[in-house]
Amino acid sequence: MTKEIRLLSTSAILGYGFPEASLKAGMARNPDMIGVDGGSVDPGPHYLGSGKPFCSPIAIRRDLKLMLHAAIAAKIPLVIGTCGGAGGEPHLQLVADMARDIAREDGLHFKMALIHAEQSKDEIRRRNAAGRIRGLAHQPNLTDAVIDRSSRIVGMMGPEPFIEALDNGAQVVLAGRGSDPAPWAAAAIRAQLPPAPAWYAGKMLECGATPSIPKGHDCLFVTVREDHVECEPTNPARRCTPLSIANHSLHENASPIHHIEPGGMLDTSACRFDAVSDRAVRISGMTWNPATQYTVKLEGVELAGYRAICVAGTRDPLLIGRLDNFLDSVRAEVATKAANFGATPDTYQLGIRVYGRDGVMGVREPVCDSLGHELGFVIEVVHRDSQEMAGAVLGMARANMLHTDFPGRLCREGNMAFPFSPSDIDVGPVYRFSVYHVAEVDNPTELFPIEYETV
Amino acid sequence: MATIRETARVCKSKNAGPFELTIDVVFDNADIFNRVKATGVLCPDLFARLYNVPAEHVLFTPYDAAFAFKATFPRLVPAGEFGDTDVYGCQQHAPLLDVDLPI
Numbered sequence: 001m002t003k004e005i006r007l008l009s010t011s012a013i014l015g016y017g018f019p020e021a022s023l024k025a026g027m028a029r030n031p032d033m034i035g036v037d038g039g040s041v042d043p044g045p046h047y048l049g050s051g052k053p054f055c056s057p058i059a060i061r062r063d064l065k066l067m068l069h070a071a072i073a074a075k076i077p078l079v080i081g082t083c084g085g086a087g088g089e090p091h092l093q094l095v096a097d098m099a100r101d102i103a104r105e106d107g108l109h110f111k112m113a114l115i116h117a118e119q120s121k122d123e124i125r126r127r128n129a130a131g132r133i134r135g136l137a138h139q140p141n142l143t144d145a146v147i148d149r150s151s152r153i154v155g156m157m158g159p160e161p162f163i164e165a166l167d168n169g170a171q172v173v174l175a176g177r178g179s180d181p182a183p184w185a186a187a188a189i190r191a192q193l194p195p196a197p198a199w200y201a202g203k204m205l206e207c208g209a210t211p212s213i214p215k216g217h218d219c220l221f222v223t224v225r226e227d228h229v230e231c232e233p234t235n236p237a238r239r240c241t242p243l244s245i246a247n248h249s250l251h252e253n254a255s256p257i258h259h260i261e262p263g264g265m266l267d268t269s270a271c272r273f274d275a276v277s278d279r280a281v282r283i284s285g286m287t288w289n290p291a292t293q294y295t296v297k298l299e300g301v302e303l304a305g306y307r308a309i310c311v312a313g314t315r316d317p318l319l320i321g322r323l324d325n326f327l328d329s330v331r332a333e334v335a336t337k338a339a340n341f342g343a344t345p346d347t348y349q350l351g352i353r354v355y356g357r358d359g360v361m362g363v364r365e366p367v368c369d370s371l372g373h374e375l376g377f378v379i380e381v382v383h384r385d386s387q388e389m390a391g392a393v394l395g396m397a398r399a400n401m402l403h404t405d406f407p408g409r410l411c412r413e414g415n416m417a418f419p420f421s422p423s424d425i426d427v428g429p430v431y432r433f434s435v436y437h438v439a440e441v442d443n444p445t446e447l448f449p450i451e452y453e454t455v
Numbered sequence: 456m457a458t459i460r461e462t463a464r465v466c467k468s469k470n471a472g473p474f475e476l477t478i479d480v481v482f483d484n485a486d487i488f489n490r491v492k493a494t495g496v497l498c499p500d501l502f503a504r505l506y507n508v509p510a511e512h513v514l515f516t517p518y519d520a521a522f523a524f525k526a527t528f529p530r531l532v533p534a535g536e537f538g539d540t541d542v543y544g545c546q547q548h549a550p551l552l553d554v555d556l557p558i
Contacts (some may be wrong), residue, residue, distance in 0.1 A: 007520045034504045042470055044535030044542045137474035138529075150460050246521035247465065254471045254527040256518040304537065349537050362540045363530055364506055366550050382537050432536045 001245055002346055004225045005191040006033040007184055008234070009205035011217045014063050016094070019235060021221040024290050026234040027070050034071055036063070036278070037180045038095065039082035039207045039420055042252070045301040047086040049151045049431030053094055054085025057447060059096065067104050072108050077166060079100025079173040087177025088152050091138055103455045107235045110172050113165035116453045117176025119153045119298065121259040122446075124439075138298070139436050144303070148433055153300035153435050158262030159198075160444035162186035165235065168451060177299065180206035181260055181384035196288040199266045201229045203259065212238040232280035240281045242273035245424045254335040260297045261432040261445065262297070264290040300435025305348075306387040307427035308394040310379040312401060312416040318408050320413055326406050326415075327352055333400045343383065348393050351380040351401050352401075377401065377416070380432050394424050460552040465523075468547040473534040476498040477545045478502070480551065488522035490558040502526040505550040518542065 008031035011018045015038075026034070039047075047054045064080075064315055067364040072077035085090025096114055103109065127133055128142045135141060146152070154177035163186045165173045175183070188198030201224045202213050207216035212233040230245020231240045249268050250256045257269035270285040319326055330352070335345055349414035358365035379397050383390035402416045409415075441447060460464055465481035474548040480497060491497060497517075506528060507513035514527040531540045542552060 042474060042534075042543055045473070046535065137472060139474070162490060240458075243464075243521070247479075247523065250477075250481070250518070250523055250525055252469055252471055252477070254475055254477060254514055256479075256514055256521065256523060258524045259514060269518075270519070273520065277475075351538060351548055353540070358540075360540055360546050361549070362538070364531060364547070364550075366505065430537070433533050436473060 001339045003192060003195060004223055005029070005188050006031045007187060007201060007205055007222045007224065008185070009066060009206035009208050009220045009221070009222070010034065010036045010063065011039065012206070012210055013055060014083070015053070016058040016217040017059060017063060018218050020066060022235040022425050023066055023070055025072060026221050026294065027074060027232070031076060031221065032191070033065060033077045033079060035079040035081070035183050036067065037082060037203070038080050039085040039087055039091070040180070041299060043085065045433050048088055048154065048299060049301040049303065050429060051088060051090035051152070053091060055428045056123045057094065057098070060077040061098050061102070062100055062136060064095065068108060071171065072110060077171050077173060079162060081178035081180065081186070083174050083176060087117050087154050087175070089116065089176070092223055093372050094114065094176060095379070099172060099174065100455055108455070110170040110455055111170050112174065112455050113168065114169035114455050115161045115165060115173065115175040115400045116449050116451070117154045117157055120303065121147050121150070124153055124298070127439050133298070133437050135230045136436050138440060142437055143405045144433065150300040150434055151303055151431060153298055155261070155439065155447040156297040156299065158290040158444050159183050159186035159298070161448040163190050164445055165450050166190055168452065173455070174186065181261070184345055185350045190385060193224050194226065194288070194365060195264065196266065196286045197224050197227065197229045198281060199259070199288060200268070200286045203266070204229065204231050204245070207248065207251065209233045209238055210233065210251070213244045214238060228282050228284040230276060230280055230282045231452060235292045239279040242281055244406045245281045246271070246273050246282060248355050256296040263294050264288055278288050294444050295438040296441050298439055299433070299438045301431040302434040304430045305382040305384045306390045307380060307430045308387070308390040308424055309427055310394055310400070310424045310445055311420065312376055312377045312398070313380065313424070314377070314416055315374045316375070316411050318410060320375055320408060321374070323354070323371070326404065329406065330397065330404050333404060334393065334397045337396050341392060343389050343393050347385060348381055348383040348390065350393065350397055353378040353380065380427065387426055391414065391424060391426055398423055435439045456555045456557055457496055458552065459554045459556060462491070462556055462558070464549050466551055470530070470534055470544040471527050474525050474530060476530045476547055477525060478548055478551065479523055481523040483522065485522060486556070488510050488519070491556055492517060494557050495523045496554065496556055499526070501554065502528060509532060
């Protein structure tokens with residue numbers, strides 16, 4: 001019999017939701033493993049910095065409960081990568097606690113592995129000093145100061161820690177930050193299948209039914225064999241077509257043909273896409289080029305300050321006609337008055353986003369000669385040191401957007417329509433990416449300790 | 456002449472990591488894709504001009520198997536940093552829509 005492994009992914013991210021019927025249809029096809037990717041760097045630096053989950057715990061719990069029941073009933077592994085959105089320690093512990101709670105309430109029993117991805121600053125400093133860390137995307141070399149300032153640093157694991165956890169008999173594997181395809185690549189490589197189709201399968205499964213049409217958050221069933229991969233959504237309302245699959249190679253990658261992963265590069269330039277039915281596609285021709293040096297991507301963020309925002313709009317054509325001068329006046333007033341209560345200009349950044357002009361594209365906006373009959377504003381202050389001071393400067397900016405006079409002004413009671421009371425919102429700590437590097441490692445598992453427990 | 460808006464099946468933008476933006480223009484079939492490719496309109500210089508980046512910072516890759524062109528270049532501001540307007544980078548495609556394709 002041809003060697004194969006059958007893999008079921010429930011959605012693009014744990015907590016995005018999926019139809020229960022799609023999970024049942026997938027389970028009826030006897031998968032060898034079910035799983036889901038838990039996160040992404042795409043929602044920005046906040047989640048890694050704050051330790052909060054990207055999806056709500058309520059939504060995560062709903063998905064996790066269904067998946068746990070399905071996996072335990074079928075006696076197959078459940079594997080979840082990048083738990084909690086960012087894959088740091090608080091994110092992993094949130095999902096682990098949830099799994100323990102669900103198991104206790106519902107009488108489920110299993111061996112669980114937690115694979116940690118959060119890195120100690122001492123360890124990163126030591127590796128950096130040894131010259132084994134370099135920047136990605138033109139990032140400067142790491143310094144001790146940047147490492148010390150970081151709020152949290154995670155390493156992005158490849159398939160090897162997942163393989164180790166599964167080899168040690170874990171039925172439920174919850175991992176911190178991992179390469180999105182890694183849990184799936186692990187299952188296929190562990191089944192003695194070659195890395196090229198293993199990684200390709202992972203690339204499809206990490207996004208659930210996204211490689212199908214109509215696109216949506218739903219389940220995808222993938223069969224991996226020696227020289228090809230077959231993809232089919234389990235919801236009969238969706239189909240994979242050669243074009244929908246081919247296009248998925250474009251997703252969130254700098255190159256559509258060269259996909260750099262821990263340990264090597266998946267090359268999709270010679271892929272063939274053949275329909276095996278009107279809903280399933282067979283992909284062949286992918287190749288895997290092993291790297292001479294195994295590297296692990298590092299992601300880290302640092303605190304950039306505290307944000308407060310206010311939403312407002314204007315319908316006044318006289319103000320819209322001299323907007324830039326008006327905003328300059330507001331900024332000048334805010335600078336003076338905020339300095340009077342101790343917020344000097346070097347301690348905060350004031351942003352006034354103008355929706356209806358260039359709110360979406362900023363200086364890359366090519367349309368510069370048309371302003372609508374109304375404009376929306378998001379007024380924003382990020383203060384370096386405190387939420388209280390951010391709120392104080394924002395309040396001053398809001399008051400001056402409302403009341404600052406301008407030549408020819410008729411709307412003497414106020415320039416801005418505020419949709420909310422209160423108008424000002426404390427957003428909380430603001431983070432920025434500070435570490436986006438790769439570390440050379442001797443062993444793919446050395447940055448990712450695994451703990452086992454019986455639940 | 457026909458615009459990308461009239462000719463393409465997909466025209467989209469997205470982050471490729473926190474520091475880069477990637478734009479995909481996808482056509483329906485090999486025939487249209489090859490005719491578009493032959494015009495040479497979709498090239499690094501086009502993206503450099505529309506997005507105000509040096510052409511040498513644009514990684515441009517035609518992907519024949521998907522009837523697609525991909526261009527990747529630096530974001531204005533890293534995702535989520537002060538001044539970023541589009542954390543996911545998924546609304547930066549519009550300047551391409553009215554580009555003329557002499558096919």
